[in-house]
Amino acid sequence: MRSRLSALTTAGSLLLSLFGLPAFTARVAPPEPLIPRNFPDPDVSVFGGTYYGYATGGERERVPYAVADDDGGNWTTRGDALPRKPAWMAPGVGAWAPDVSQRPQGDYLMYFTGARVGDNTMCLGAAVASTPEGPFTPIGDRPLVCEPRLGGNIDPASFVDADGSRYLLYKTNAHPSTIWLQPVAADGLTFTGPRVELLRVDRPDEGRVVEAPVLIKRDTQYVLFYSANHFQSAAYQTRFATSPSLTGPYTKASEPLLTSRSTGVESPGGADVTGEHLYFHAWRDGRREVRAMYRTDLLWTADTPYVP
Secondary structure, three states, X not given: OOOOOHHHHHHXXXXXXXXXXXXXXXXXXXXXXXXXXXXXXXXXXXXXXXEEXXXXXXXXXXXXXXXXXXXXXXXXXXXXXXXXXXXXXXXXXXOEEXXXXXXXXOOEEEEXXXXXOOOOOEXXXXXXXXXXXXXXXXXXXXXXXXXXXXXXXXXXXXXXXXXXXXXXXXXXXXOOOEEEEEEEXXXXXXXXXXXXXXXXXXOXXXXXXXXXXXXXXXXXXXXXXXXXXXXXXXXOEEEEEEEOOOOOOOEEOOOOOEOHHHHOOEEEEEEEEEOOEEEEEEEOOOOXXXXXXXXXXXXXXXXXXXXX
């Protein structure tokens, strides 16, 4: 899942027994991870010719980040990009599913998910920095988006359309699990209109969960990548949906892009698109303790993605 606290991963075996989640048997040889340590929900961007990766963190590193000179090169972890705890965020926990983008004025904006102090509702926050390395400084003493009645909000992602219009994507947790799109000003912080539902759970293989949205504009259509099913399950997968219009309706592809059997690694999800590659996390072993970062080629035919 693109947004689960690292501390929760040790509960994997218990969840498997409680929910009857399927076992994992790979059909192909597993690839080597780009970042073998725990680096879940990777957000990968290129700034100034350098690749930057940001991940879900924990108590020690709220938002761990890594850098590389090229997309498949030697990644080096550098520390915590968000060392200062936001005022509204509960102590002793990490931030989930960070998303970093550059604003028109040249600085950098980070969206992230955090547990709100007092009730642990998952909410969306924002922080800014003058460089991609940070340190990012939290903005405000309240979350950017926080809806307890909808089960909280997770998995923020930025999208800038061809005309320069900026948007925020995110998920609401209450069933049915739903992904939303909302316009924001150039600062990425000021909402300029109501949100629009892009898609929700409506397939049995999605397992009541859709999350981790990433939106791409191609010449003829918009492509919305997302993860589905439970992040602890071998059925966790990366999917996509397409629409000729930004606000939809989006048509889900009949088959997933990444599955445990097609990739050879367990529970591939929390994906991000950078250039002609898809970056994602997957469990390194059957104990479900480390979600490493992997990469695969992303190819296109008639503006529809596929993985070789």
